[in-house]
Amino acid sequence: MIKEIYRLRLVIILAIIAVFMGMVRFRYRNYDWSQLQATVQITPTPTATQSGGQATPTTTPVIEEVYPLIDSLPYKGKDFTVDSYSAPYTLNIITSGNIKTVTKEVYKWMVENKVATESHKLIFSNK
Numbered sequence: 140m141i142k143e144i145y146r147l148r149l150v151i152i153l154a155i156i157a158v159f160m161g162m163v164r165f166r167y168r169n170y171d172w173s174q175l176q177a178t179v180q181i182t183p184t185p186t187a188t189q190s191g192g193q194a195t196p197t198t199t200p201v202i203e204e205v206y207p208l209i210d211s212l213p214y215k216g217k218d219f220t221v222d223s224y225s226a227p228y229t230l231n232i233i234t235s236g237n238i239k240t241v242t243k244e245v246y247k248w249m250v251e252n253k254v255a256t257e258s259h260k261l262i263f264s265n266k
Contacts, residue, residue, distance in 0.1 A: 207254050216244050228259050235266045 144151070205227040208214075214221040218236030225231050234241045241263070246256040 208249070208252055208259075211248075211252055214248060216241070216248070219244070221245060221248070225262060230259055230261050232261055232263050233266055234263055238263055 206224050208221075208230070209224065212221060212223055219232055219234035219241045222231045222233050230245070232241060232245060242261060245261060249256050249259065
């Protein structure tokens with residue numbers, strides 16, 4: 140008996156899979172799939188030629204999420220300049236002053252712009 144089961148193991152496994160697939164089909168037989176397709180539809184965005192030569196910024200929300208201070212750059216303070224982003228959430232700071240003092244001033248500037256200070260990494264370089 141055990142030898143027969145072992146010999147027919149592939150058939151038994153395929154039968155279990157077929158039963159499982161039948162149960163899934165029976166479970167979702169009355170599901171409204173058109174509702175799912177309505178949420179997946181992609182709407183085309185206008186291009187520069189369609190909108191009279193001006194391109195619409197389709198990636199602005201993503202840029203603002205990853206680079207929240209991009210509109211405030213470059214920011215100049217005493218003995219330092221926040222120059223640019225080198226990567227998402229990474230600010231380049233050019234300084235000739237004390238790094239601890241500059242860090243405090245940059246964090247103060249970030250709080251004024253309503254950006255969490257722990258979200259950004261600061262990279263310092265000399266003038």
